[in-house]
Amino acid sequence: MLQEIIDILFQSIKEPFGYFLSPKKRLYILYLSTSLVLALYVYFKKRTQVSFLRYIFPKKIWLNQSAQVDYSLFIINGFFKVIILAPIVILGIYLQEWVSELLFNVFGTPNIELSRSSIVITYTIVLWLFGDFAHFYLHYLMHKIPLLWKFHKIHHSATVLNPITQYRIHPLELVLNNLKSIIVFGVVTGLFYYLTNGKIGIIAFLGVNVFKFVFLTIGSNLRHSHVKFTFPLWLEYIFISPFQHQIHHSDKQEHYDKNIGSHLAIWDWLFGSLIVSKKVKNLRFGLGRKEGEKHKSILDNLTTPFRK
């Protein structure tokens, strides 16, 4: 028993730090390096007097009380991942089997002949598109449904941003996000399993999704940072740039509930919640003074959703 507890504790501590070595995670050392290169570009364009090191690692950001809450949640959520989420990942496989069986019972054997490569390509595109929309929609609900907003507020209570802020989410939001991913995976994979008569093999599941890889390489770590990295105007109507996500964190009322998307900006465009970078000059992050006061410490952030 004691050995099991020690194992779980060890796993939970190892979990978040493993992110730096996993190509599936935004904090993967390669993606951090490419973000740094892009930050260097912004630094030279800005022509500031301070050194690059000072520009990128200012103490007032990285050692800020808000950043310390990020680091704590990064570790705490590691426990939730190991204890609650790892065991439920299997649900995705059950859901996939259930969906393909249901389709088979309703529609019979499908009459589609696809080559292996076209299966992999369409599966990757559909999974990515559906996943991106599901992410947008769940995030949209978190902003619009008061009960969910109470929990999502924790992500928005950050007053400074650094790449770890991505993990500054309430454990309940972590569970919701993972359930969403499991459902997306189960439904899309079940559909493809049915359409390809089970030919969708392990190759389609493994490895980093190409879209995700491109997105992670082009500075996704700068979304949660003070580096103002924007895309050309036309591109910001298609993809959310790092600075557009920073606008999502703004404490100004006119920016509330804007730029909700993860990769594609098209969903925000359709829902009328898109703001492009050139419309915004200076930003201050957080929930404003009154709400910010209630979300200072790690304990505040974990318990405020349950307070009246």
Ligand SMILES: [Zn+2]
């Ligand atoms: Zn949000």
Ligand SMILES: [Zn+2]
């Ligand atoms: Zn964010």
